[in-house]
Every structure is written in C-alpha cells, then in structure tokens.
Amino acid sequence: VPSFEQIDFTDPDLLQRGGLPIAEFAARRATAPVWWNPQDVGKEFYGDDGFWVISRHSDIRAISKDAGLWSSNLKGFNVRMPDEAGPEHLEASKSFLIGLDPPEHTRMRRIVSRLFTPRAVGALRGKLDAYARDVVTAAAESGTGNFVDDVAVHLPMRAILDLLGVPEADHQYLADLADAMANAEDPDIKYNPFTANANLLAYAHAMAEDRRKNPTDDIVTTLVQADIDGHALSELEFGFFVILLVIAGNETTRNATSHGINAFLDHPDQWELYKRERPPTTVEEIIRWATPVHAFQRTATRDTEVGGVRIERGQRAGLFYSSANYDDEVFDDPFSFDILRDPNPHLAFGGNGAHFCIGAGLARLELDLIFNALADIVPDITKLGAPVRVRSGWLHGVKRLPVSYR
Ligand code: HEM
Numbered sequence: 080v081p082s083f084e085q086i087d088f089t090d091p092d093l094l095q096r097g098g099l100p101i102a103e104f105a106a107r108r109a110t111a112p113v114w115w116n117p118q119d120v121g122k123e124f125y126g127d128d129g130f131w132v133i134s135r136h137s138d139i140r141a142i143s144k145d146a147g148l149w150s151s152n153l154k155g156f157n158v159r160m161p162d163e164a165g166p167e168h169l170e171a172s173k174s175f176l177i178g179l180d181p182p183e184h185t186r187m188r189r190i191v192s193r194l195f196t197p198r199a200v201g202a203l204r205g206k207l208d209a210y211a212r213d214v215v216t217a218a219a220e221s222g223t224g225n226f227v228d229d230v231a232v233h234l235p236m237r238a239i240l241d242l243l244g245v246p247e248a249d250h251q252y253l254a255d256l257a258d259a260m261a262n263a264e265d266p267d268i269k270y271n272p273f274t275a276n277a278n279l280l281a282y283a284h285a286m287a288e289d290r291r292k293n294p295t296d297d298i299v300t301t302l303v304q305a306d307i308d309g310h311a312l313s314e315l316e317f318g319f320f321v322i323l324l325v326i327a328g329n330e331t332t333r334n335a336t337s338h339g340i341n342a343f344l345d346h347p348d349q350w351e352l353y354k355r356e357r358p359p360t361t362v363e364e365i366i367r368w369a370t371p372v373h374a375f376q377r378t379a380t381r382d383t384e385v386g387g388v389r390i391e392r393g394q395r396a397g398l399f400y401s402s403a404n405y406d407d408e409v410f411d412d413p414f415s416f417d418i419l420r421d422p423n424p425h426l427a428f429g430g431n432g433a434h435f436c437i438g439a440g441l442a443r444l445e446l447d448l449i450f451n452a453l454a455d456i457v458p459d460i461t462k463l464g465a466p467v468r469v470r471s472g473w474l475h476g477v478k479r480l481p482v483s484y485r
Contacts, residue, residue, distance in 0.1 A: 341466050379396065
C-alpha cells in the first residue's frame with residue numbers, strides 16, 4: 080500500500096490554488112479508494128479530527144442511496160464549516176432540508192418538490208430565455224469584463240429569486256448574502272457569514288409576514304401555507320428553507336456557467352462543435368466537468384465497511400463528487416472535455432438518493448439557455464486571463480474570469 084501525503088481535501092487553499100484535485104484523487108482511487116482525511120477545524124463540534132474520503136463513483140452512489148445507514152443529520156451535511164463556526168452553527172445547519180433524515184426529510188421535501196417538476200420548470204423557459212439573451216447582449220456591449228459578474232451570476236439569481244417572490248431591486252442584496260454564507264472563507268465576501276445568515280432570516284421573515292396577508296403564487300406563499308400533518312413550518316424551518324433555496328439556486332449554477340465557458344475557451348474545438356451542432360449532451364458534460372459541489376458528507380449510524388475499510392458508527396464520510404466525476408471505472412477518458420459524452424452518469428447533483436438535487440432540472444434549463452445565448456450573441460468570446468477561484472473547502476467556485484466578448 081503506497082503511503083500518501085496527508086492532505087486535507089477540504090483545505091480552502093487547495094481548491095483556490097489548484098482547482099479540483101483530480102489527478103491526486105485518481106492516484107489514490109486506484110490504490111486505496113477510502114482513506115482518512117485529517118481536518119483541523121471543527122473538532123469541538125464534530126467530535127473528531129477528520130473523516131473518511133469516499134472517492135469512488137460506485138461507493139458514493141451506494142452511500143447516497145442508503146439514508147438509513149448514512150445520516151445527513153447526525154453531524155450535518157457540510158464537510159467543512161467556516162473557521163469561526165461554533166456548535167450552534169452546526170446545530171443550525173442540521174435544520175436545512177439537506178441536513179434532515181427521513182421521515183422528516185421526506186415530509187419537508189414534499190412541500191416544494193412539485194414546484195420543480197419538469198412541467199413547472201419547462202414553463203419558465205420563455206421568460207428565462209429572454210433574460211439570458213438580455214444578459215449576454217448587455218455583456219457584449221461592454222466589450223470586455225469579468226464573465227462571472229457580467230454573465231454567470233444573473234440567470235441563476237433571477238430564476239430562483241423570481242420563483243421565491245423576491246422583488247428585483249433586492250436580488251443583488253440577497254445574492255451577496257448567499258455568497259457570504261456559501262463562500263464564508265473567501266476574503267472578498269461582502270458580509271460576515273453569520274451576519275449574512277441573520278440578515279437572510281430577517282428578510283425571509285418579513286416576506287412571510289407579507290405573504291400571510293397577501294398570498295400569491297410564489298414559493299414563499301407555498302411555504303407559509305404548508306401543512307405538515309396539521310402543523311405549519313416553524314419560523315426557523317421556514318427561514319432555513321428560504322436560505323437553502325437562495326444559496327443552492329445561486330452558487331452552483333453560476334459556477335457551472337463560469338467553468339463551462341472556461342472549458343470551452345480552453346478547448347476551442349469543442350466550442351466550434353457546440354456553435355455548429357448544439358449537441359444535446361453538452362450541458363451534462365459542463366456540469367460533470369465543473370462539479371460545483373466538491374463534497375458533502377454523511378455520518379455512519381452503525382459500524383459498517385466501505386471498500387474494505389471499516390467505518391465506525393459516528394464517523395463521517397466525505398462524498399467527493401469531484402473524484403467520482405473523473406472516475407475511469409465509469410467514464411472513458413475522464414480528463415477530456417467532450418460535449419458528445421454519452422452516457423454521462425455524473426454525480427454532480429448527488430448520487431440519486433433522497434437528497435438528489437431538487438433544482439437539477441432548473442439548473443439544466445438555465446445552462447442550456449445561457450450557452451445557446453452565448454453561442455448566438457458572442458460567438459468570438461476569448462479569455463483575457465486565468466480564472467480566479469473562490470477560496471472554499473466545499474464549493475468549486477470562480478469569482479473572476481476576464482474575457483473579451485468581441
Ligand atoms: C441538493 C448540486 C442547482 C436546490 C443538491 C446536492 C448537490 C447539488 C450535490 C446534494 C445531493 C445529495 O446529497 O445527494 C447542485 C448543482 C447545481 C445545483 C451542481 C447546478 C449545476 C440547484 C438549483 C437549485 C438547487 C438551481 C434551486 C432550486 C437544491 C436543494 C437541495 C439540493 C433544495 C437539497 C435537496 C434535499 O436535501 O432533498 N444540489 N445543485 N440546486 N439542491 Fe442543488
């Protein structure tokens with residue numbers, strides 16, 4: 080057994096410096112696909128000083144499908160909490176939908192699942208297409224700029240905040256708060272993450288007040304009217320639902336968009352192919368390549384074994400989607416960006432279990448619309464510099480990508 084250097088794969092400097100550590104994962108996956116990851120933050124509330132890395136596609140899928148054995152709640156879903164977080168923050172994170180276990184999870188998820196069905200999402204196409212085209216047209220007029228701010232942020236922000244019922248004047252404010260929470264360890268965030276959390280909760284509660292008096296057809300109204308076995312959502316359950324949707328809706332699709340254009344500009348043959356043929360397989364490959372969520376975690380509810388390694392009850396397992404999506408047991412030639420790749424069973428939205436991304440259909444629609452708009456309106460887009468990544472231990476994000484639109 081080769082002895083590998085002890086690396087914390089949730090070290091925020093790692094992703095910021097080098098992007099997804101896919102070569103490192105490939106070497107380890109081939110020899111010892113489950114290994115111990117030391118972690119120096121969160122000892123006092125996780126009650127441990129590390130977790131098991133699960134690197135194989137097959138193991139991540141199996142764990143994701145077994146919510147009874149693998150809890151999202153015991154130690155939460157975050158594979159890393161921000162440096163200044165305390166036990167109360169871990170407790171709070173367990174109240175998000177994504178941090179619940181069945182049967183609570185099942186009841187809560189049912190409240191919103193019908194809002195994200197293919198039919199519901201399909202109904203947004205016309206409006207979002209027009210908006211995607213406006214965004215790209217405005218960027219084109221500016222000549223050059225930061226692709227992330229000019230293009231990538233806008234469509235995801237508009238889509239989820241419109242659905243929630245947030246007026247447009249407040250969109251940027253809420254997106255900045257979501258950034259501060261999701262990118263808590265990045266020095267460029269505009270708010271302290273805990274202040275951001277409090278501000279988002281306050282904003283959500285003000286909306287709830289209003290919708291109780293003036294119900295409409297937005298998600299906030301759905302949430303305030305929700306009935307779970309005769310009970311309404313508690314204040315906190317409601318607030319965390321809104322926050323999760325704001326973060327999940329903004330932070331992931333934005334990064335898939337930025338990584339996607341970056342991949343195209345690094346692989347001009349693929350950009351030419353896309354412009355000519357618009358292969359329907361494109362969006363999945365962008366999502367696989369980008370893998371916006373590096374990892375989430377589960378905690379073993381009893382002693383078990385993964386890949387020949389014994390995992391004890393109460394120990395954490397980090398599901399590294401960033402490793403699974405480049406696993407050569409599943410993907411031919413995983414390191415090539417190939418928009419014709421088919422099939423493409425990536426795990427960027429999770430491993431098809433109870434928590435599978437509720438917004439996957441919406442994200443796919445947004446990416447389809449934005450890349451079509453880019454190919455139509457700024458076909459000659461070029462890169463003026465390397466992407467600057469977000470400093471984060473779990474989110475594979477881009478904050479700057481200088482481009483010329485002409
Ligand atoms: C859950 C990724 C877009 C809302 C998840 C999970 C991942 C993920 C990995 C956890 C899956 C698991 O644990 O099995 C992504 C990526 C996106 C994206 C890569 C874009 C490319 C969105 C959008 C929304 C959204 C646009 C907006 C509605 C959610 C919610 C959950 C979730 C609410 C929690 C579901 C649950 O716990 O039952 N997403 N997501 N996501 N996502 Fe997404």
